[in-house]
Amino acid sequence: MLQSKLYLQPYLLIVPSLAILVAFLLFPLIWNVYLALHDVSLTTILGDWKYVGLKNFASLLQDGDFHTSLYVSLIFVGGSVALQFFIGMIVAVVLNQQIRGSNTFRALFIIPWTVSAVITGFSFKFIFNDSFGIVNYGLGQIGLGPVSWLSDPGTVVWSLIVANMWHGTPFTIIFLTAGLFSINPVVYEAARIDGATKFKSFLYITLPLLRPFVIINLILITMWSVNFFDLILVMTNGGPLFSSTTSSLFMYRQAFEFGLLSKGATVGFILIAMNLVLAYSYMRLLRSQDKSIEIKHS
Amino acid sequence: MILLERSLIYFVIATYLFITLAPLLWVLSTSFKPNSEAISFPPQFLPDAPTMDNYVFVLTDPKLAISLLNSLVVSLASTGLSVAVSALAGYAFARFEFRAKNLLISFILGLFMIPVVINIIPLYIMLANIGLLNSLIALVLTFQILIIPLNIFLLKNYFETIPKELEEAALIDGCSKLHAFLHVIVPISMPGFLIAAILSFRFSWNEFVLPVVLSNRPDAMVFQVALYQFISLYRIDWGYLTAGINIALVPVVVLMLFFQKKMIRGLTLGAVRG
Numbered sequence: 001m002l003q004s005k006l007y008l009q010p011y012l013l014i015v016p017s018l019a020i021l022v023a024f025l026l027f028p029l030i031w032n033v034y035l036a037l038h039d040v041s042l043t044t045i046l047g048d049w050k051y052v053g054l055k056n057f058a059s060l061l062q063d064g065d066f067h068t069s070l071y072v073s074l075i076f077v078g079g080s081v082a083l084q085f086f087i088g089m090i091v092a093v094v095l096n097q098q099i100r101g102s103n104t105f106r107a108l109f110i111i112p113w114t115v116s117a118v119i120t121g122f123s124f125k126f127i128f129n130d131s132f133g134i135v136n137y138g139l140g141q142i143g144l145g146p147v148s149w150l151s152d153p154g155t156v157v158w159s160l161i162v163a164n165m166w167h168g169t170p171f172t173i174i175f176l177t178a179g180l181f182s183i184n185p186v187v188y189e190a191a192r193i194d195g196a197t198k199f200k201s202f203l204y205i206t207l208p209l210l211r212p213f214v215i216i217n218l219i220l221i222t223m224w225s226v227n228f229f230d231l232i233l234v235m236t237n238g239g240p241l242f243s244s245t246t247s248s249l250f251m252y253r254q255a256f257e258f259g260l261l262s263k264g265a266t267v268g269f270i271l272i273a274m275n276l277v278l279a280y281s282y283m284r285l286l287r288s289q290d291k292s293i294e295i296k297h298s
Numbered sequence: 299m300i301l302l303e304r305s306l307i308y309f310v311i312a313t314y315l316f317i318t319l320a321p322l323l324w325v326l327s328t329s330f331k332p333n334s335e336a337i338s339f340p341p342q343f344l345p346d347a348p349t350m351d352n353y354v355f356v357l358t359d360p361k362l363a364i365s366l367l368n369s370l371v372v373s374l375a376s377t378g379l380s381v382a383v384s385a386l387a388g389y390a391f392a393r394f395e396f397r398a399k400n401l402l403i404s405f406i407l408g409l410f411m412i413p414v415v416i417n418i419i420p421l422y423i424m425l426a427n428i429g430l431l432n433s434l435i436a437l438v439l440t441f442q443i444l445i446i447p448l449n450i451f452l453l454k455n456y457f458e459t460i461p462k463e464l465e466e467a468a469l470i471d472g473c474s475k476l477h478a479f480l481h482v483i484v485p486i487s488m489p490g491f492l493i494a495a496i497l498s499f500r501f502s503w504n505e506f507v508l509p510v511v512l513s514n515r516p517d518a519m520v521f522q523v524a525l526y527q528f529i530s531l532y533r534i535d536w537g538y539l540t541a542g543i544n545i546a547l548v549p550v551v552v553l554m555l556f557f558q559k560k561m562i563r564g565l566t567l568g569a570v571r572g
Contacts, residue, residue: 009475010394014402016383017446021409025443028420029412035420045426087314094310105311107558109318114554116504118522119543123321126328126536132339134324166321198303227413230506234526248415255419256511264419271416279411 029272035265042259056266065242066267069250072157076232076246077225079161080168084221087165088172093202095173096180106177113170121234124163125150128235150236153243160232160244167231168224172217179213180206212285219282226274247271322547329353329540336536352541361516362542365524372434372509372520373502376441380449380498381491383442388453389479393465410447417443418511425512432515440508445498452497456490457483496557500550521546 036056038049060066091109095102112120127135128149136146149159183206191201207214229249232238238245238253245253248271255264328336330348356362390396391403421440422431430436460483468478506522514523525542 007396010390010396010399013386013390013394017387017450018402018406020383020439020442021406021446024421024440025409025412025414025417028417028424031420031424032416035423040423045423090310091314094307097307099307099311105315107555108315110554110558111322111551112318114500114550115547116506116522116550118504118506118526119546122525122539122543123325126540127321127324129337132337132341134341137339137341166317223413227415229415230510233510234506251416252418252511255422261419261423268416268419271413275411275413275416282411283408 032265032268032272035262036269038262040261040265042261045261052262056262060263060266060270065245066247066250068242069245069247072242072244073226073246073248075157076161076164077222079158080164080225081218081221083161083165084169084172085218088169088217089176091169092173092176092180093206095177106174109173110170112166113168115167117167117228117230118234120163120167121231124159124166125235128159128163151240153240156236156240156244160235163231163235164225164228168221172221175217175220176210176213179210182213183209215285216282219278219285223275223278223282226278227271325540325543328536329544331537333535333537336540352537353545355538356542356545359528361519361528362521362524364517365519365521366545368434368519369503369521372437372441373499375434376438376445376502377495377498379438380442380445381453381494384446384449384494385453385484385487385491387446387450389457389483391450391454392457393462393475406447406450409443414443415507418507421508422511432513432518434513434518436512437509437518437520440512441502441505444501444505444508448501449494449498452494453487453490456487456493460486493557496553500553503546503550 035049037051037053039052039056040049095105095109127133130136130146130148130151133149135149139146147155150156187205187209188201191205196204226246227248229246229252232244232246232249233252236244238249242250247267251264251267251271254260254267327344329352330350331342331345332349332351335342335346357366391399425431425436425440464486465475465478465482468482469475473481504522505520506526509520510523510526513519514527519527521542525539525546
């Protein structure tokens, strides 16, 4: 009796966390498939759900707004990842040179990442306002015309990318800084003695050694941008029309703006597939780099 | 050459510092202006006559004040719950050897990779069917999925840094393992709990997607949602909104700057969640 109780002890300690995670994370994820195969809307939410097979998928594939959302996602994710990575890398490398106050700068630079997406969204909505926004005022001062940052279907996604850059870049800075810390300074010393310029040693020493960090960073910020929609919801609500509606926001709008829960769930299913591909590549790369990262990271 | 390099470095830092701080300072300055001046054009960099009216409005408006209180209650409750259950699990992983250990660790890591956003529709239908929509309890429970996995790994790592001899002494004295956990490990793990608690608070306080879907009735609304629903949906009063932004921002930024170094590592871990 006592033996079996002792044997069960670790499991009992894990049960509370596991129960919550299974109920609110794993079960909904799987149940989403069931919802995608039925017809559930805000009006039938408590009633009987009709089985419709793959009808939701079929109608989604013919939905022009969904096609738009895939295209918007592509630009939003591509632009966000490129900007965040490029700027994050430059700032991380610059901070890694021996400069006074680099810790203070790091602390300040991380602030945008600690504030919520809602706050970021509102702040940039204010800054990018067509009529009284400070960005247009600045442009006017140097003789450039006002730009319709958030109401022109052609520019709106880029305004969102800038806001997302502000919010998300600190993560890349910190993640790559951790990577740069892991490189032994002796290798730079050796390269310097051999006559390599700073630029050359960055290209031939830093980048290859940083590779595992770079890959993981890129996958994480990609996944993050694919799923991120609260910022967009606050800034533009996906508009004008669907011109700034990414696929994840499309899922939200179908379900909670138009009440088509099953249609939303079907989009969710497609998003799950995208995430699985990203997560799988992440896990694989993480496993192959596991040892080196673990040591460097701690 | 050195001079050129130095100036380039400081140019990059100054530019990025400006990009980082300018939006925040602009919002801060606006929050002290009356509503009419907030949207004046050309913009006024500093308020003519600084006023606290916007802050007074946000803090005394019944709906907003309730939402602020709700945010505080939900964040503290979900922090408490997640640190408690994660501590138990983290302890099991740090100190016990059992058959499914590695499997369970990978399982929780795998769950950690699921983006919460994808779950909003099933969660909404689920909670509608058990009558828990628009309740703070639903928020406390669903917020757990944002933070439990992170806390388990943080606390597991923390417990592993504590020498085993400490508990062994207690066990020899006849304590049970659980007793040793409560009376030996818990008291000396306070720094670890503090970090986990601050991170949990930050995630709960900032969360918007789950509450905007699961709880948008005025009495059960959290502050981030209230900013979106009351101040901005129809006509934006930028003075009020910027004051609200700063009120929402203060707790996390203060905690962050205060515990900077330790937070960064935890947040980097937590970023998987995004």
